[in-house]
Amino acid sequence: MIRKTLLAAALAGLALQAQAAxxxxxxxxxxxxxxxxxxxxxxxxxxxxxxxxxxxxxxxxxxxxxxxxxxxxxxxxxxxxxxxxxxxxxxxxxxxxxxxxxxxxxxxxxxxxxxxxxxxxxxxxxxxxxxxxxxxxxxxxxxxxxxPEPATYALVLAALGGGLFARRRKA
Structure with a gap:
C-alpha cells in the first residue's frame, strides 16, 4: 500500500519534471x-x-x-x-x-x-x-x-488518481 502511494508520488514528480514550461x-x-x-x-x-x-x-x-x-x-x-x-x-x-x-x-x-x-x-x-x-x-x-502547462497538471492528477484508486481497491 505504501509502496504504491510512493510510486504514484514519484510518477507525479517525474511528470512535473518532464515538461518544462x-x-x-x-x-x-x-x-x-x-x-x-x-x-x-x-x-x-x-x-x-x-x-x-x-x-x-x-x-x-x-x-x-x-x-x-x-x-x-x-x-x-x-x-x-x-x-x-x-x-x-x-x-x-x-x-x-x-x-x-x-x-x-x-x-x-x-x-x-x-x-x-x-x-x-x-x-x-x-x-x-x-x-x-x-x-x-x-x-x-x-x-x-x-x-506548468495544463497537460502537466493532467498528468500529475492522473498519477495521483491512479495511486488513490489502487489504494482504495486494495482496502
Whole structure:
C-alpha cells in the first residue's frame, strides 16, 4: 500500500519534471547614457524554453522578446528572433543577445557581454541622415515564476488518481 502511494508520488514528480514550461523574464535598464535617449529607461520581457538547461548550457534560443520605451512597445518578429538567445553561466541567466532590429526609429541591440557580468542595451539612430546618435544602458533581469502547462497538471492528477484508486481497491 505504501509502496504504491510512493510510486504514484514519484510518477507525479517525474511528470512535473518532464515538461518544462517556458521561462518568462522581465527586464529593465538604467537610464541610457548618450544620444537623444539619454536618461530614458526601457522595460521588457522575453521567454525561452528551459528544457535541457544545465550547468553546461551557454545559450538557449528566445521564443519571444519585447520592450517598451517612451510609451512605444517594440516586439521582435520571428525572423528577428532567429539569432536571439538567452546566455547562461553555470545554469544561471547572465544576459540576452539579440541582433539589431532596424524597422524602428532606433536600432536596438542587447548584449550579455558574456563573461563580464555586465549585460547592456545599445541603440543607434536608424535615420541615415542623423550621425552620432547612440547610447547604452545596463540591463537587469527579474525572472518571473514559471507556470506548468495544463497537460502537466493532467498528468500529475492522473498519477495521483491512479495511486488513490489502487489504494482504495486494495482496502
Amino acid at each position: 517556458p521561462v518568462v523574464v522581465d527586464f529593465s535598464t538604467t537610464g541610457f547614457v548618450g544620444g537623444s535617449l539619454a536618461g530614458q529607461t526601457l522595460t521588457g520581457q522575453f521567454s525561452y524554453d528551459d528544457t535541457g538547461l544545465d550547468t553546461s548550457t551557454a545559450w538557449l534560443a528566445l521564443s519571444s522578446f519585447s520592450f517598451t520605451l517612451a510609451g512605444q512597445t517594440y516586439a521582435f518578429s520571428s525572423l528577428e528572433l532567429g539569432g536571439a538567445t538567452a546566455a547562461f553561466f553555470d545554469g544561471q541567466l547572465v544576459g540576452v543577445d539579440t541582433s539589431t532590429a532596424s524597422a524602428w526609429s532606433y536600432d536596438f541591440t542587447f548584449s550579455s557581454d558574456f563573461g563580464s557580468g555586465f549585460p547592456y542595451a545599445f541603440y543607434t539612430s536608424s535615420d541615415s541622415t542623423v550621425t552620432d546618435d547612440f547610447g547604452f544602458a545596463d540591463v537587469s533581469f527579474q525572472p518571473t515564476a514559471t507556470v
